[in-house]
Amino acid sequence: MNIAQLNAAHGIAQSVEFIEGSGGLTMIRVDTPKARALISTHAGQVLSFQPTGEEDLLFLSEKAYYQDGKAIKGGTPICWPWFGPDPEGKGRPGHGFVRNRAWNVNNTQVIANGAVKITLGLSETPDTMEIWPHAFELTQEIVIGDSLNLALCTRNTGTDLFTITQGFHTYFKVGDIHQTSILGLQDCSYIDKTDDSAEKHQTGEVTVASEVDRIYRRVSNTQIIDDKALDRCIQILSQGNKTAVVWNPWEKISKEMADLEDADYQRFICVETTNAAEDVIGIAPGEEFRLVADYRVMR
Numbered sequence: 604m605n606i607a608q609l610n611a612a613h614g615i616a617q618s619v620e621f622i623e624g625s626g627g628l629t630m631i632r633v634d635t636p637k638a639r640a641l642i643s644t645h646a647g648q649v650l651s652f653q654p655t656g657e658e659d660l661l662f663l664s665e666k667a668y669y670q671d672g673k674a675i676k677g678g679t680p681i682c683w684p685w686f687g688p689d690p691e692g693k694g695r696p697g698h699g700f701v702r703n704r705a706w707n708v709n710n711t712q713v714i715a716n717g718a719v720k721i722t723l724g725l726s727e728t729p730d731t732m733e734i735w736p737h738a739f740e741l742t743q744e745i746v747i748g749d750s751l752n753l754a755l756c757t758r759n760t761g762t763d764l765f766t767i768t769q770g771f772h773t774y775f776k777v778g779d780i781h782q783t784s785i786l787g788l789q790d791c792s793y794i795d796k797t798d799d800s801a802e803k804h805q806t807g808e809v810t811v812a813s814e815v816d817r818i819y820r821r822v823s824n825t826q827i828i829d830d831k832a833l834d835r836c837i838q839i840l841s842q843g844n845k846t847a848v849v850w851n852p853w854e855k856i857s858k859e860m861a862d863l864e865d866a867d868y869q870r871f872i873c874v875e876t877t878n879a880a881e882d883v884i885g886i887a888p889g890e891e892f893r894l895v896a897d898y899r900v901m902r
């Protein structure tokens with residue numbers, strides 16, 4: 604559907620408008636009494652979530668790509684049906700194949716208290732069957748209101764059990780990484796991907812002073828990003844995950860990544876709600892699995 608057809612089918616006066624965004628990609632502008640948001644249908648990804656009177660919760664790179672086949676650096680990328688490198692080592696793209704293709708718009712709706720729910724979806728095509736030979740229905744419900752609430756629902760529409768790993772690879776905007784800490788992961792063990800996947804133990808809060816790439820295990824359902832420079836805390840509530848990933852590329856990798864500014868590592872932290880490492884989800888035919896993340900500012 605083109606922009607006019609999408610607006611005719613799914614636009615809602617004063618609340619939901621389809622527009623042509625960066626790179627000519629179809630985007631959805633959402634306006635509610637509590638917050639505004641910008642969602643890209645390419646990648647099924649929220650690029651901006653700004654509660655009224657607050658800075659954006661999300662970091663979006665000024666150098667992000669907006670192209671079919673490429674991921675958008677920032678916002679809330681979806682890693683699916685695997686998190687991280689190809690689990691079968693066949694050279695398929697890192698973090699799966701739904702963060703770099705167009706999603707369908709299934710529904711838009713104003714719900715309680717003026718919040719807006721946008722439902723995006725994807726199912727198998729001959730192209731996805733080549734990459735991952737399973738029939739599926741992937742649905743993402745995005746609710747913009749007091750909080751940004753994301754629910755990713757995977758339904759197995761095929762005849763054999765399949766397994767997935769996945770994650771919301773969310774880039775949170777911070778005022779200064781040096782003055783940022785993450786609470787709620789203390790006493791968890793983690794896999795340190797910057798140290799040959801050594802198993803380590805987290806004592807106290809997480810601070811970032813060099814590259815960080817960690818899979819935390821057996822996490823609770825709450826993490827808090829304490830951002831002293833912006834004088835705010837972001838609360839992350841999750842359901843369906845046993846793992847969480849913390850990632851910051853730091854200076855060298857930031858410089859090497861063509862879609863990041865050199866100093867961008869100072870401006871974001873990824874705290875990712877995941878099913879990663881041994882947190883693998885098996886889904887039987889006809890069954891579904893739901894992963895949920897909810898983000899809000901606390902003062």
Ligand SMILES: O=P(O)(O)OC[C@H]1O[C@H](O)[C@H](O)[C@@H](O)[C@@H]1O
Binds near residue numbers: 816
């Ligand atoms: O550059 P990307 O493919 O988006 O991945 C960025 C990062 O994502 C995750 O957080 C992984 O744990 C990292 O190992 C990876 O470098």
